Amino acid sequence: MFIDIHTHVSTREQWLSYQKKAKPASSVVEGRQVVKIISLAWCYKDSPTEPDVETLLKFAATEPNIYVAGSINMDANIGQQLKRHEELFQQKKIVAIKLYPGYQHFYPYEDKVTAIAELCAKYNKPLIFHSGDFYDIHGTALLEYARSIHIDKLARRCPNTKIVISHFGFPHLLDTAGVVSQHDNVYTDISGTIDDSGLTKKELSALTKQYIADLQRVLRYYPNIKNKIMFGTDFAGEETPLKHVEPYRRVIQSLFNKREQANAFHDLAEKLYFA
Ligand SMILES: [Zn+2]
Numbered sequence: 001m002f003i004d005i006h007t008h009v010s011t012r013e014q015w016l017s018y019q020k021k022a023k024p025a026s027s028v029v030e031g032r033q034v035v036k037i038i039s040l041a042w043c044y045k046d047s048p049t050e051p052d053v054e055t056l057l058k059f060a061a062t063e064p065n066i067y068v069a070g071s072i073n074m075d076a077n078i079g080q081q082l083k084r085h086e087e088l089f090q091q092k093k094i095v096a097i098k099l100y101p102g103y104q105h106f107y108p109y110e111d112k113v114t115a116i117a118e119l120c121a122k123y124n125k126p127l128i129f130h131s132g133d134f135y136d137i138h139g140t141a142l143l144e145y146a147r148s149i150h151i152d153k154l155a156r157r158c159p160n161t162k163i164v165i166s167h168f169g170f171p172h173l174l175d176t177a178g179v180v181s182q183h184d185n186v187y188t189d190i191s192g193t194i195d196d197s198g199l200t201k202k203e204l205s206a207l208t209k210q211y212i213a214d215l216q217r218v219l220r221y222y223p224n225i226k227n228k229i230m231f232g233t234d235f236a237g238e239e240t241p242l243k244h245v246e247p248y249r250r251v252i253q254s255l256f257n258k259r260e261q262a263n264a265f266h267d268l269a270e271k272l273y274f275a
Contacts, residue, residue: 006191006232102146109153191232
């Protein structure tokens, strides 16, 4: 079994295609199937493709294995949204909050983030940051805000908040490892880096191998972060470049021994999001 902590599954069709892709390959131990996925809300309302927290909650209510992370629009009334997210934590309807610094042009260490970090700490749930590269259909996102190094100050200021840096901060893998290594309260995931807008099988395999090699290099320098890395895919549907599950599973299996795999596939996620 495994937990995918980073998906954008928001329709029945996407969920079916996810499950199909997550079926264990013959080489994989029987029984290691998805039990839970976390679907992350978008920070804006009224996007035709990406649901905000309320829309996502309606969908997830019908699917027992899909859990929701809320999201705060930093350009709207934050106090009001905090109130709503506090209710959602109390009702156990969300398992985390996600923020999008690169899309919304703010730094994670800005003062306005502190209240959100404190709310997450109060309910002992992670604060997730989109970090690194974008899937930016509007062409407005800025990489500068999305660099994982900017988590450093926030992590120091809010030591009781569990922080997750998405996508290993790609392409700043070493920066991310540095931040995760420095702070007990910072974690990361491997999602979203295997971007496929029409790769051949061979190219996909080469890309996956490259990612494994790069992460091996990072872990050579930072072996102490091995137990702070989680499985995630960023699966967003067949019609997007984020449509893979199996290559990410291969990454975890290639990097880690059996015990470490259990941590990355489910134990750590269980502890951070569901305890
Ligand atoms: Zn994502």
